[in-house]
Amino acid sequence: MNIPTFTEAIDGVCCGCDWEIVTLNRLGLVPEAGKNTALVLGLLMSLPAMAVELSVNVKSASGAVLEGMVVYAEPLDGQQLPATDKVISVGQKGKSFTPYVSVSQAGNNVLFDNQDNITHHIYSVDGDSRFSFKIKAGEKRLQDGLNSAGEVAMGCNIHDWMSGYILLVDTPLFAKTAAQGNVSFDVSETGRYKVTVWHPQLRAENNREAQVIDLNEDIQITAQLINGMEAVPSQESDDDFDFISDY
Amino acid sequence: MLNKGTVLAVLISAGGVAQVSALESKVNGIIDYRFAHSDTSNSYRQGGVGKFGTDNGGQAYVGQAGLQWILEWDSGLSFHSVANGYLDGEDNGLGITETFFKYRGIPSESGNRLQSRVGLFYPAISLENKAFAWASKNTLNSSTLNTWIGEEIRLLGVELGWTRLGKLNDSNYDLSFTASGFFNNDPTGALLAWHGWTSSSRQTVWGEKRKIPPLEARKPGYKLAPQAAESDPFLELDDRPGYHLQTQVRWARKGEVNLGYYDNNAQTNIVVNGQYTWRTRFYYAGARWLLPNKLELSAQYMTGDTLMNDVYGNAVVDNDYSSAYIMLSKRWNKHRLTGRLEEFSVTDKDQTVGDNNDEYGKAATLNYTYRYSKPVFLSVEHNWINSDRPGRVYSGQPVSREERQLLFAVRYFF
Numbered sequence: 300m301n302i303p304t305f306t307e308a309i310d311g312v313c314c315g316c317d318w319e320i321v322t323l324n325r326l327g328l329v330p331e332a333g334k335n336t337a338l339v340l341g342l343l344m345s346l347p348a349m350a351v352e353l354s355v356n357v358k359s360a361s362g363a364v365l366e367g368m369v370v371y372a373e374p375l376d377g378q379q380l381p382a383t384d385k386v387i388s389v390g391q392k393g394k395s396f397t398p399y400v401s402v403s404q405a406g407n408n409v410l411f412d413n414q415d416n417i418t419h420h421i422y423s424v425d426g427d428s429r430f431s432f433k434i435k436a437g438e439k440r441l442q443d444g445l446n447s448a449g450e451v452a453m454g455c456n457i458h459d460w461m462s463g464y465i466l467l468v469d470t471p472l473f474a475k476t477a478a479q480g481n482v483s484f485d486v487s488e489t490g491r492y493k494v495t496v497w498h499p500q501l502r503a504e505n506n507r508e509a510q511v512i513d514l515n516e517d518i519q520i521t522a523q524l525i526n527g528m529e530a531v532p533s534q535e536s537d538d539d540f541d542f543i544s545d546y
Numbered sequence: 547m548l549n550k551g552t553v554l555a556v557l558i559s560a561g562g563v564a565q566v567s568a569l570e571s572k573v574n575g576i577i578d579y580r581f582a583h584s585d586t587s588n589s590y591r592q593g594g595v596g597k598f599g600t601d602n603g604g605q606a607y608v609g610q611a612g613l614q615w616i617l618e619w620d621s622g623l624s625f626h627s628v629a630n631g632y633l634d635g636e637d638n639g640l641g642i643t644e645t646f647f648k649y650r651g652i653p654s655e656s657g658n659r660l661q662s663r664v665g666l667f668y669p670a671i672s673l674e675n676k677a678f679a680w681a682s683k684n685t686l687n688s689s690t691l692n693t694w695i696g697e698e699i700r701l702l703g704v705e706l707g708w709t710r711l712g713k714l715n716d717s718n719y720d721l722s723f724t725a726s727g728f729f730n731n732d733p734t735g736a737l738l739a740w741h742g743w744t745s746s747s748r749q750t751v752w753g754e755k756r757k758i759p760p761l762e763a764r765k766p767g768y769k770l771a772p773q774a775a776e777s778d779p780f781l782e783l784d785d786r787p788g789y790h791l792q793t794q795v796r797w798a799r800k801g802e803v804n805l806g807y808y809d810n811n812a813q814t815n816i817v818v819n820g821q822y823t824w825r826t827r828f829y830y831a832g833a834r835w836l837l838p839n840k841l842e843l844s845a846q847y848m849t850g851d852t853l854m855n856d857v858y859g860n861a862v863v864d865n866d867y868s869s870a871y872i873m874l875s876k877r878w879n880k881h882r883l884t885g886r887l888e889e890f891s892v893t894d895k896d897q898t899v900g901d902n903n904d905e906y907g908k909a910a911t912l913n914y915t916y917r918y919s920k921p922v923f924l925s926v927e928h929n930w931i932n933s934d935r936p937g938r939v940y941s942g943q944p945v946s947r948e949e950r951q952l953l954f955a956v957r958y959f960f
């Protein structure tokens with residue numbers, strides 16, 4: 300078994316990160332197993348097509364599990380990963396973006412889904428992914444042109460308190476952490492990857508912390524963040540009266 | 547997450563992807579039916595000196611029937627028209643209170659956004675009248691400060707606004723500056739000078755005139771003899787534009803502060819058909835703060851002056867005025883309780899015989915509103931105003947007067 304090596308931080312990646320990385324005994328492989336079985340399994344594991352599992356558990360600086368954090372892994376050795384055809388859905392519900400944070404592979408469309416009974420005027424101000432459109436009550440809209448990796452900050456020009464983000468990434472390996480703070484990816488190509496954790500409220504440069512890993516077998520990373528988190532802004536009107544003139 | 551096949555199926559079942567939705571029309575409004583029992587004089591609305599919208603005694607009436615129509619284009623351009631009707635059998639009114647085009651741009655990457663309004667509109671001064679058709683949100687009668695805005699202040703012109711949205715600029719507040727130029731507000735100030743501060747739900751519709759109370763100075767041979775019996779606040783007499791400037795800071799989910807200056811810039815020696823130009827200007831400040839436990843604190847203050855000269859340039863009416871309120875409102879589930887305290891004054895600085903406009907008063911309002919269903923609100927409100935106004939003697943009324951009003955209302959928003 301190879302022990303993953305820690306690699307120097309690159310490209311503005313958080314230099315102080317020192318995430319705990321544990322390799323896993325795949326398929327319940329135990330030292331007492333028969334020689335032949337071990338040999339066969341060893342051969343299987345050395346095949347390039349064999350997927351390995353990358354699990355990441357995101358924790359705050361104080362050790363609490365963090366849900367809803369974006370985690371993505373980018374290949375650094377020129378590994379060719381087929382682009383995903385996942386189309387993410389960004390809802391407008393209760394005059395708020397639901398979910399608040401989404402992640403998608405750059406180049407894919409994003410489905411906007413207005414579940415409210417009023418019109419919204421959705422916009423993004425980010426240079427490479429600038430858009431604006433009105434979406435009526437109950438309408439859905441497939442937005443294209445989201446081709447450049449980066450952070451897309453969105454708002455509604457009618458309801459200024461609405462705020463949402465899409466992170467566009469250059470990799471099909473992306474997810475948001477579940478309730479226990481974990482994500483996992485089946486990675487078809489081994490080699491070096493930069494694993495990044497992002498959230499708009501993460502108090503770090505570019506709102507992200509990252510570490511480079513050698514991924515040659517199943518590994519489990521505990522990504523304990525160095526930086527703290529701002530409170531996620533609540534998407535609520537300052538006025539709870541329902542019949543306000545929005546002009 | 548969905549894959550492309552699922553998305554396509556969803557879209558087909560939903561009747562297709564939304565394409566450009568060219569134009570959208572929205573109609574909203576309010577119907578306010580109320581019963582008032584008042585201990586007061588004849589209402590200021592009819593040339594009396596009473597400070598409420600109704601006369602002495604009991605009365606059932608339509609306190610407001612408001613309709614607003616908004617036509618929106620995808621570009622950020624919209625057309626707004628607001629009509630208001632009042633039906634009380636005495637001073638019925640029906641007409642347009644606002645009509646304007648609005649353009650709101652998309653913010654830049656650093657959160658800068660431009661907005662413009664062209665047409666007839668209220669300057670964004672009131673922190674109370676934010677419901678449909680400029681209805682007051684938490685009380686039935688507006689404060690004296692905003693009742694006056696609804697009676698004599700309207701901008702017919704152009705407004706330009708710049709906002710920097712904090713959420714796109716790494717700051718925790720939105721900052722706005724607004725500047726407007728307007729016409730058709732030259733006699734503004736006359737009604738405030740002559741009937742003082744008042745409190746009601748009545749807005750003046752465009753073109754509506756209002757009777758002024760009896761003044762000794764309007765008798766033949768006195769200074770104000772040429773003054774018409776009704777004041778028409780929305781006239782253009784000097785072809786000079788006025789202006790309004792405002793800045794606003796808004797902290798999301800915390801509160802807001804606004805500061806502004808209004809100046810109708812009237813040339814003060816013109817009289818046309820008994821309507822004089824009045825140079826009316828004021829500073830104002832307002833704040834609204836959200837406290838814990840659904841408690842909302844708000845306050846507004848205004849101070850200014852108004853000057854009316856005769857055709858020779860001599861001051862006939864020269865008044866300073868101010869009004870302030872502080873309001874606390876708390877909601878729990880379907881219930882809302884609102885209390886408001888006010889203080890107001892007019893200081894007469896001219897020497898005109900038979901035209902004493904001095905006034906000093908205080909007011910208190912207590913409102914309880916029950917939200918019967920989503921659009922229906924049942925309210926009971928008590929208003930109390932105690933004021934000294936020497937000019938009431940011209941109407942045979944005592945200088946000091948305590949007035950009370952009890953209101954029961956059903957308000958339906960749609």
